[in-house]
Each structure stands twice: as C-alpha cells, then as structure tokens.
Amino acid sequence: MLNKRAADQGPDAIAGNPLDKCRVFGSSDVDETRAQVARLYCDHRLNPVSPNARLQAWQNAVTLKQSCLATMGYGAEVQIDPGKLKNFYLLMLPYAGEAMVDAGGRMVQASSTLGTLLSPDDLVTMRWSPDCAKYMVRIDRAALEQHVASLLGHPLRRPLNFRLAIPREGLGAEWWRLTELLVGLVECQDRAHPQNLAIDQLEQALLFSLIEGQEHNYSDALRDRDRSIAPKHVRLVEHYIEEHAADPITIEQLVAISGVSGRALFDGFKRFRNTSPMAHLRACRMRRVREALLKPTPDVTVSRLAQDWGFHELGRFAGQYRKLYGETPSETLRRAR
Template sequence: MLDGTFRPLSGHRLFASTDVDDARDTVARIYCDHRLTPCERGGRVDAWQNAVRLKRTTLSAMSYGADVRVEPSRLSDFYLLMLPYSGKAEVEAGGRLVAAHGELGTILNPTEQVAMRWSADCAKLMVRIERAALEQQLSAMLGRPLREPLNFRLAIPKDGPGANWWPFVQLLISHVEHQGRSGANAVSLELLETALLTSLLEGQVHNYSDSLHSRACTVAPRHVRLVETFIEDHAADPIGIEDLVKASGVSGRALFDGFRRFRDTSPMAHLRTVRLRRVRDDLLSASEGVTVSAVASRWGFFEFGRFAGQYRQLFGETPSQTLRRR
C-alpha cells in the first residue's frame, strides 16, 4: 500500500492548509457544504487536496492530516467514490457502516445522509461522478428511463466482483497526469470516462443490477421503440393511450404486453417518467421567478400533490429542493 506522503495528481494542487475553516470551505467547493470537526479539542488539521475536473467526473486525492469527523449534507447531484490508500475511515450512510481501508472503498449515494470519521493518516483517492451523467449512462444501457433513484451498496471491495473498477480510476489518473505533460487527446479522456461509468454500473451492486445483467431490455420489438421515440418527441403535447397505440402500429394489447415484457412498465408510466425528467431538467436550468407549478404544468402535471410525490419517488428530493439548487 502507498503511504500518506504520496500525493496523486500533484500537478493539479487545489490547496494545502492547517486552518480548519479554510480546509472545509475549499473542499466544499468541490463537493458540498459540510461540518468538519477535529476529534481533539482545539485540534488543527494538516489538510491538502489535489483535484482535476473532467467532463463527467472530478478526480481528486486528499487528506486531512488529523483525526476528523466529516458530516456532509446530502450530496443531491453527484455520487462520491472513495478509496483510502493510507490509513482508514469509518463511513456511515443510509443506516449502514463501513470501515474503509486500502482494500475496501465506499460509494455515497446522492439521497442518503452521510457521516465519516477519517484517521490522521488517512489519504484517499476520490471520484465525484455527476448524477445526471451516471443516470443517463444507465438509462442508455437499460434502454429505458429510470423509474427510481440509482442507489449503490455502500461498500466497494478492491477485489472480487467489480475489481476492475479501481484500476480504471488509476488509469484515468495516469492519463490526466500524462496529459499535463504532453497534451494528450481530450477524446481519449472522454472515452476513459465512459468506460469508468460503464464498469461501475456493470461491476458494482445497485438496485438496477438485476435488470442490467438480464440484458432482456436491449431487444425490445420495433413497436415499443417507435412509441418511445414518439414520447421523446411529443412529451410536451397532450398524449393519450390512443395516440400511443396509433404510433405503435399494433393493437393496444400488444403494446402493453411489449412494454411489460421488455421495459417492465406501461406506456403511460413511461410517458410520465419522461415528463418528470423534463421537469427536472427545466427546474435545474430555471431563471429567477420560475415556479414549480409553472414548470409542472408545462409538462402536463396539474395534480400538484400527486406530481410532487411521484417526483420525490423518482429523484429522492422534492421539486422545490431541485429548484433551490438550480
């Protein structure tokens, strides 16, 4: 195992500080607001972080140089993967507790409350993955929109199933460091990012693992794919089941059977999911003065209590919370 004096991504230094407030504020710019509390009364830190932001991920390495407790708010719009290469950390999330070390990393989901304790000699490789990018990758692999938030198991073993994921991280870090010296092609970085996301989704345990591994969803018949395309193109229009049957070119019974067998949903439920995602996109990019009800109405939601419940079930937060983060 590497020791804590090793600092990956040394060409991308973000900060080094012995001030607790400075360390907290700087780390928050990469991740989210959090409490940072030295475990010793009046204690200081000897913190540092190197980080580089790519298109869909942010790679970093960091240490606090002291026994500290870290209590973030919910991550909301990103996943965070961490692997100590020195020392250890206790990570609690979603009612589960993992003692992370050099052979066992962790992944934090956006919707779960988190608390961590880092040892003084703990130094970690960390990968922030944008939630929208990972959900889009999974949706493409499944061939359908997601119906509930993607949630991973907290522990990520370095060996065993999915063991090829951490070597992908090392490869991406090496590529970034090499790029700094030689101006490597940005296209290759993007391809490595895609491989990183795909390897994570295929190799780690999450609530879509069974659906993903079955692969049955990738061979949907033509009439199902026709309706999916129709929905994507006309999601803002008033659409009824008769419109979907007409677009499919088959009977209503055949259409429902196709969606049930190959998408594990119904045509109208698929339409609702697409519209909910369009609402989320609009809320995240909304200008000042835009209201949740106005955006919801634009996408065909007029029973706002029911809409809010469906939205929270899918995204793990209320529409108002999304709007506040725009």
C-alpha cells in the same frame, strides 16, 4: 503517502500526490479546511481525534462533465460527520492509509485494497488515519439515477442505493484502474481546459461500469431486463417517443406506429417495462424537464418548462416531480443556477 518531512514544512509543501497541479487548498486550520471541503461536497463536522493534532490538510480537484475528480488528505487522524450527502454519490478509493466508514449502519475499514461508494440517503460518518489519502469521485445524483432509469425504461420508484464496499479485485480492480487512468489523463491536460474526448469516454466508462458492476437495489431489475429483451413493437414506440416527445402524441398514434393491436402494445409495455405507453411518454417528458432545469437558460422558468412539455396542472406536476427526484422543480432550478 503523506510524509513527515512534508508535514513539517506546512500544507503547501505536501507534494507528490495525484492531481497536484489542480490544487484547491492546503491548510492547517480546521475551520478553513471544513469550509473548503464543504464547497466541493456538503456541510459536515470535522474534528481532529487528538486535541493536540495539527492538520496538514490538502485537496486537489477538477470538474468533469458529470462528476468531480479529486484527491485529498488531512495529515492527522480526523472524525468526519457529513450526515446525508443528498445530491451526490461519492466513490472513495484510498491509495494510502486507512479510513473507517459507516454508511447507514454498514461499516467498512477502507484501505488501498478496499474502497467505498457512498449513497446520497445514507447517514455517513468516517474516521481517517493520519496518512490516509484517497481518490474521490463525486457523481451527480440526478445524472446517475437518470442513467439507471434510461436503462430500465421507466423512472426510479425509490432512490438508487449502492453496496458500500468495493474490494480491489474483479470488477473493483477495474474501477481503481479507470480512476487512475482518468487522473493520468487529466494531469496531461491544461488545468483550465481538462476536457477531451478520451477523458469524456473514460468518465462515462467509470459511471457505466459502476451501474453495471457494483451491486445496488436495481441490479436485479437490470438483470431481469437483460433476460427479457422487449419485442420490436415496444422498442419502436420507445424510439418514437424519444424522438418526438416534444410533439403532441396520442395513444392511437402509438398503436399505429407499433403495428400491433392496442391490447398487444399495452401488454408488451406492462410485461417488459412495467408501465404503460402513455406513462412512458410522461416519464420521458419529465426527464426532459429535469435536464432543462439542471442546465437552465437565463430566462427559463418552471411553469414555462412544464407547459412546454405538456404538464398543464402545475401542482400535480410539481408533486410528481418531487416524488421522482426527491426535490421540487424550483429547488432543482435554484441549485443549478
């Protein structure tokens, strides 16, 4: 908890918070605080609730493979209006104080027993108490949505949206525990090189457990998939596609690999994956294009990647890409560079 003595000494004296050795900033200036926080998250409005309040803001953060782990507080009651997060999900678990969070009209009084998980397309407003301090995990939207798509076996047809509230009980308690373990491991590492196998595994465990345990608009589909394990011929073709997506593939090849008739193969994909074999191949290739755009080499171009993965009609490719991922291929590449 932020204490009065630390606040009286200025932002740099606020110590004893998790990830202190990964300090990003400390400031009593509203504009500087807004700019620093926006660098990690997104543009937003930040206003102290009382005109006489003096910020004692601070932030500690470290970037991991698919997420950014942070702790922060403002040291004054503040109103925060980020609008839509757009490109990321944000897990917020208070360990001191409280915050009123409104996301898409859903309201939660967050505290040390009730966290929140913000989704990218919800309009968000928050009010933090003066002593509010949180664990915060920024999760790349593309990474999380691709994970869900891979579990379902087809691209997402609408944005992934989570239930807002995370009670600190049942599975929710597990996410608090995993986050605290992750913080503890990072604190034991060299700040400049926080990666190791244990950190990577804990990060993956946290992301996977959110998908499996926190209710979202694909939870029913994932449960249905678990109840309807695809037959061997469907799984054989899926495996072949994953291994040979860069090669020329025809439907005749897929039928031969499956060991069943063309009708049986189509029926299997329709029933268990709600798609066709060739549509599954296109989705796999589209996913590979996005992965390459998110981690581009210096000479990569959208048109070259599209051609390499068999998308020869660039206009149609760009339209399909935007429908799947909510941005054009060029926007993905620009954001990644």
